[in-house]
Amino acid sequence: MNEAxxxxxxxxxxxxxxLVIVCYIYSPWATFVSFQVIVKFVIVPVIVVTGIWIWKxxxxxxxxxxxxx
Numbered sequence: 001m002n003e004a005x006x007x008x009x010x011x012x013x014x015x016x017x018x019l020v021i022v023c024y025i026y027s028p029w030a031t032f033v034s035f036q037v038i039v040k041f042v043i044v045p046v047i048v049v050t051g052i053w054i055w056k057x058x059x060x061x062x063x064x065x066x067x068x069x
Contacts, residue, residue, distance in 0.1 A: 003057075007054065007057065010050050010053055010054050011054060013046070013050050014047060014050040014051055014054060017043050017046055017047045017050070018047060020039065020043055021039065021043065021044070021047070024036075024039045
């Protein structure tokens with residue numbers, strides 16, 4: 001996967017999971033405990049990691065030692 005495709009996947013993952021957060025805030029689904037757990041312990045950390053990865057793309061790739069051709 002080249003850098004452009006990786007950035008596109010990261011960006012769309014970040015956007016879609018952000019929409020899940022909006023649903024969590026504005027929908028009645030927030031009352032379900034399972035949805036709360038998924039949002040708090042899975043979706044929020046993934047959003048944070050993808051946001052940092054998009055922001056510091058080259059440094060994050062060096063940290064993970066991802067080489068692109």
